[in-house]
Amino acid sequence: MIRAITLAVLVALPAFAGPIGYAQATGYFKKDSRPTLYQPLNLLDGRDNTAWCSPTADTLNDHLTFGFKTVEKIEELRISTGNNFSAETWNQFGRAKKLELKTKKGSKAFEVKDERGTQVITFDPPLEGTYFTLEVLDQYPADDPDSPVCLTDVIFVAGGKPTSGAYLGTKLKYDKQTAAVMGTWFAGYPDKPDRFLSFFLDGTFRYSYEPYDTAKYQPKDVTGDYDASPGRLTFQIGKAKKSAKMNLDADTKSSRGGHLLVFEGDLPDDLKQQFRSVP
Secondary structure (H helix, E strand, O other), X not given: OOOOOOXXXXXXXXXXXXXXXXXXXXXOOOOXXXXXXXXXXXXXXXXXXXXXXXXXXXXXXXXXXXEEEEEEEEEEEEEEEOOOOOHHHHHHOEEEEEEEEEEOOEEEEEXXXXXXXXXXXXXXXXXXXXXXXXXXXXXXXXXXXXXXXXXXXXXXXXXXXXXXXXXXXXXXXXXXXXXXXXXXXXXXXXXXXXXXXXXXXXXXXXEEEOOOOOOOOOOEEEEEEEEEEOOEEEEEEOOEEEEEEEEEEEOOXXXXXXXXXEEEOOOOHHHOOEEEOOO
């Protein structure tokens, strides 16, 4: 389990905003054979020697998702494109050129230069949300045009302060069981979900019900800790600890793709429903 970051630690780090909750990807290079090498959490560590790389040279069917525990107003992105580990890896892999950052309330497309190092993208007005999707729309090709496309860092800035960086340290290490569920899952209407279940890298989760008809239905939040193990999740909600069987299967019946997540066990009714990996 990835241990929870305590509030005391966060307060002791005034140079940073509240930490990012997760980074996920629809896929990445060598995910099955070397799952730690190009995982999406590499984008949050502020280091040149780690990167995320797409499964193939075609990025149009892949995207990255970044989540926060509360609504954040993102003023800028600090992006390092390509695999910046060395001059050799820089040329070996493709580099992101045009990208688009999306949230429920807006989107912004932008281009970065084909150069090593951090580039700053500003948003005026800021983009606001609890989760954001980043898509690579165009690329600078590698020496081999069939090579995957890479990003070294994507650092979100809110309130003038970065939400991730090297200070997260071991919190960004790959964990197979946590990686299977980390991110935001959706329930409710197709294309218009109103129920969200998010698992964060620090071992906490948040369920939120955001009804469209607030005159008839009340919003609801449930938060707590979780522990992922093969086939099960243990939820700590207040003083109650509930262990549930976890069914995580590819959604082969829907053209929407993605995965379905279902829990079986003595859980609150809010969690005993079918969640999907795509809105």
